[in-house]
Amino acid sequence: MRKLLCLTGVFALLASSAAYAAAAGKISVTDAWVQAMPPSSSISAAYMTITNNSSQNVVLSSASCDIAGAAEIHQMKDDGGMMRMSMVASLTIPPQGKVTLKPGGYHLMLIDLKKPVNNGDVVPISLHFKDGETIKVNAHARNQ
Amino acid sequence: MRVINKFSLVLLLGVCLSAVNCTKQVAQSVSGYGVLNPQRDFVLHDQDGRIFHLKDHRGQMVLLFFGYTSCPDICPTTLSKLARVYELLGPQMRSQLLTVFVSIDPQRDTPQKLKEYLRYFKINAVGLTGTKAEIDTVINAYKASYTKEETSSSAMGYMFDHTDLLYLIDRRGKTIHLFHLEDPAEQIAKIIQGKAALSHG
Numbered sequence A: 001m002r003k004l005l006c007l008t009g010v011f012a013l014l015a016s017s018a019a020y021a022a023a024a025g026k027i028s029v030t031d032a033w034v035q036a037m038p039p040s041s042s043i044s045a046a047y048m049t050i051t052n053n054s055s056q057n058v059v060l061s062s063a064s065c066d067i068a069g070a071a072e073i074h075q076m077k078d079d080g081g082m083m084r085m086s087m088v089a090s091l092t093i094p095p096q097g098k099v100t101l102k103p104g105g106y107h108l109m110l111i112d113l114k115k116p117v118n119n120g121d122v123v124p125i126s127l128h129f130k131d132g133e134t135i136k137v138n139a140h141a142r143n144q
Numbered sequence B: 001m002r003v004i005n006k007f008s009l010v011l012l013l014g015v016c017l018s019a020v021n022c023t024k025q026v027a028q029s030v031s032g033y034g035v036l037n038p039q040r041d042f043v044l045h046d047q048d049g050r051i052f053h054l055k056d057h058r059g060q061m062v063l064l065f066f067g068y069t070s071c072p073d074i075c076p077t078t079l080s081k082l083a084r085v086y087e088l089l090g091p092q093m094r095s096q097l098l099t100v101f102v103s104i105d106p107q108r109d110t111p112q113k114l115k116e117y118l119r120y121f122k123i124n125a126v127g128l129t130g131t132k133a134e135i136d137t138v139i140n141a142y143k144a145s146y147t148k149e150e151t152s153s154s155a156m157g158y159m160f161d162h163t164d165l166l167y168l169i170d171r172r173g174k175t176i177h178l179f180h181l182e183d184p185a186e187q188i189a190k191i192i193q194g195k196a197a198l199s200h201g
């Protein structure tokens, strides 16, 4: 019984902090995942949905990841049968809008991996926004 | 006014749809590309450093594509999907279908790297490399293309733009179908099964 109460307490706390984050935070990040790669790979890519709950543009200007030498904002494009990957300087999320990073589109390229990204791993990634805000997300590694 | 609007909307839709259809059809019809690799052969080195001749694989169907191991989504996604294609085809087809991954990045993709990379996907596959000139010969034979983009701003140093086709080659070395890398596994498996049955007859 005590255990149950304790658990209920934890859930209440979690629920209230989540509600607080959603109400107070102008940016929310959901469904963060990383492409699990063969152990010999030195690169991977992270995907997620970034939602802007505010009435002003939100600009993602950079990202960082402890297990990667560099994390960059990239875009993959199918240009008439040519797949093109390029680096982009920043990503703007419009007011009350969202941007989904997904295979074949935007991604955070993780370069010079210091350890392999295995299926099931949790990869912490920090998103740095132009206004100075940093959001930390845990991206789960899986095969697409 | 309303009628005209509706009409132009339908017209516009029609144009869009046929444009989409056209590109798909051109890309998927082999004849649209002329004869691909008329010699029905090419030579590269495999992941164990051995010489690979396409003509040594007569009697097997081959799925050929061009990529590089530092490609973040299309290449691993395609290989994971091919693992699913093999599953759908069943154990009997497994040995009769060889996946050939030709790397366009000889600088980073050493045979050892290709070996470790492909082992991960657990499919019947070889990873091929060679000098840039050798790789370009194969690229040209299949009317594929790629460009190496040097970039000083990215920690990658360089990246590739490349065509997104998957070539189905029959037991006699003839290219008989083109898939897009994003085609679903079920569709790929179904077409391979159909073509395999045909070329048996």
Ligand SMILES: [Cu+2]
Pocket: A045, A074, A075, A085, A107, A108, A109, B072
């Ligand atoms: Cu990238």
